[in-house]
Amino acid sequence: MTSVLIVGSGPTGLTLALDLARRDVPVRIVEKSPEFPRSSRAKGPNPRSLEVLEGLGVVQEVLAGGRAPVPMRKYRDGVHIADADPFEGKRPKPDAPYDRGLLIAQWKLEEVLRTRLAGHGVHVELGTDVVSYEETGTTVVARTSDGTPIEARYLVGCDGGRSTVRKLMGVSFEGDTHEEQLMVNGDVELTGADGLSRDHWHQWFDEDGAVMLCPIPGTTSQWWFQAGPERDADGGPVPPSRDSFQRLFDRHARIAGVRLAEAALLSMYRVNVRMVDRYRSGRVLLAGDAAHVHPIAGGLGMNTGIQDAFNLGWKLAAVVTGQAGEALLDTYEEERLPVAAWTLDTSSRQLDVVMEAIKKPGGGLDAGITEATNALGIGYRWSSLAPPSTVDTPLRPGDRAPDAPCTDTSTRTPLRLFEAFAGPHFTLLGFGEGTADALRATADAAGSTLRTHLIDAGPHGGLGDDGGHARAAYGIKGDALVLVRPDHHIALIATPAEAHGVLDYLRGLGRAAAA
Incomplete structure (x- = not known):
């Protein structure tokens, strides 16, 4: 038996498999096609997906396999009339290192993910078509077209817009x-x-x-x-x-x-503009196009699937390893279902904008690219995993955790916050020397599930806040603790006196709701 069975080996399924495999969670990923596709399909990851890929440790290989978006050359009646670069003037910022997406053939992106997944001993099982499943109470047993059973604790359908898993679940796909x-x-x-x-x-x-x-x-x-x-x-x-x-x-x-x-x-x-009314039924879940399809304007399709998987991966891992209660999986739907609805609305609106733009000389696909489509503003402030904060800062629990350039004062080497976040752990940032004792005590109690970093604490060491960018990005003025989830969203913001809340948060994941 495996812990998680993933159906579908596109970018969504591969992202989820890789996130689980690097956490040493037993996982199988099956694909009904007899061979890997060589299709280019989606044109590449947006800035938020590049951050996800950095968190998974593959962004350098992805960047090497693609290229920056090229300017758009527009013609009318066969005559060149204008060029447009929707990213002209944009530059990476300390809190957001990717100012634009990447052009890369989807088959190449999948190849990068498969190669890293194979490094964890997990290989896509081609020619394996799941045609049915049944839940047994503590597991789910899927059957392939030749009758072979595959038993797992959880099944995740990442099998596209015509998802067999979704149909077997009986979930509506309205739109x-x-x-x-x-x-x-x-x-x-x-x-x-x-x-x-x-x-x-x-x-x-x-x-x-x-x-x-x-x-x-x-x-x-x-x-x-x-x-x-x-x-x-x-x-x-x-x-x-x-x-x-x-x-x-x-x-x-x-x-x-x-x-x-x-x-x-x-x-x-x-x-097609369609989405499910739920992401989970018992031990079976959906991600990517299996849960939502929408216009291609804005390039949000594959990217929303990658980001679904990054939200789900750490939660599945925490549940199957016993670090969290099963109710934690309910927060996957709680957080991602509204994002799917937003994606449908945004892409539909951008399609309308593009269709109007191309009626006019000089109009083109660049009209569909906006700040919203980089997905850096997507957060989960409404989530039950985002408790209220007493610290006065513009960021709130549920928001994306920003990047910032720092220096490891013990080695005098640069270390970005994204590098500190990378890996299968929570990260606790302590801003100011007044958090040093709270960091040490929390780290000792939490063990390997948590990494701590003291920021801007002078002689106490830790991470030097180069140029004050970390404090600026997080809006921290005094001493404060910021707990960052494994999917690089803020879990909580607290004062040093409220440090007990960090352990309460970690120990209570998915358990209070399940009681």
């Missing part, structure tokens, strides 16, 4: 399908395209349609192809094919000599 909003997609290889800069995302907009080509990082001639579908004589959409893509390109780009030598992973995308 709308916008049949009038169609797009064809694929990965294409071009010849004769030397005149098309691979340092731009090309977007041709006309009154009767559009074609978009974005270079796929790590390749020399492959592109993401998106377009409004070709229509037949009756006005119906023509199924995607290399020939139809070629006709669409010729019609809108109007560049002679460019040929689509290859076209793979062709699909027709219909805008």
Whole structure:
């Protein structure tokens, strides 16, 4: 028997598997496809997902496999009319090291995650299709299409918008399908395209349609192809094919000599806006597209799934290792269901903005990129895991924990707060020398589940607050304790006199509600 069975090996399932495996939680991850996909699909992680990937220890490999977003080059009636860089002027900040997302083929991102997962001895089991399950009280037994049983304490469906696990759960998937909003997609290889800069995302907009080509990082001639579908004589959409893509390109780009030598992973995308009414039923949970689907505007799809998994991973691990009560799993739905609703609303609104923008010369997909879509503002102030604070600071429990540059005073080496957070533990920050005794006592009592760092305490050592950025990011003026969750959200903020609250918090996870 395993502790957690994950169905689906896309970015959501792999993120969850990696988070569990690095905590030494027995996990299996199965995938119904017989081989790993080579599809580029989602265009890459946003700034918040890059922070998650840093927490998982793979961000350098991800950055090496991709590239920064390229400026958007826009055309009207085949004529270049404008370039736009939605990230122009943006720079990393001490509290937010990633000022933009990353372009990377989804298959490459998955490869990075699989490689790190394999380092923990966990491998994706291909060609394994879960078709049913039953709960036994203390476990759930899934069965594959050949009748093989897989017993686990928990089952998590990360198997996409057509999720089998969701259907087996009987969870509703309410929303709308916008049949009038169609797009064809694929990965294409071009010849004769030397005149098309691979340092731009090309977007041709006309009154009767559009074609978009974005270079796929790590390749020399492959592109993401998106377009409004070709229509037949009756006005119906023509199924995607290399020939139809070629006709669409010729019609809108109007560049002679460019040929689509290859076209793979062709699909027709219909805008769906749907989400579940619950994330959990007993020992079975959902994450990613299995729980929510929405327009692609703003690039929130894959990213919301990665962030679902990062919220769920530490909670599952705490429950299966006995560090927390099972009711802790209820906070996964409590925190992430409102985020799913926000994502649907935001992406739908951004789609409307983009559709209006492309009607005008100079308009393009950049209209769908806003501060909201970087996901750095997402927090859980409403959560039962976010108790009230008596410390006067603009941050509140439930908020994302900011980064800051510090210096380890014992080694005189730089250490960012994100580096201190990285790993399967809670982190307790003590601002000011008045927290030193509370840190020591709490660390002794909490053991390996907690790491402590004294900040800005002068001769007491700890972490030097370079430039005062840590205090500025957390809004701390005097002495205060900040407990940071394993998913890098603030658990509580307290005075040194309230240090007992840290241990109460850790010992009470999921238990009071279960009593």
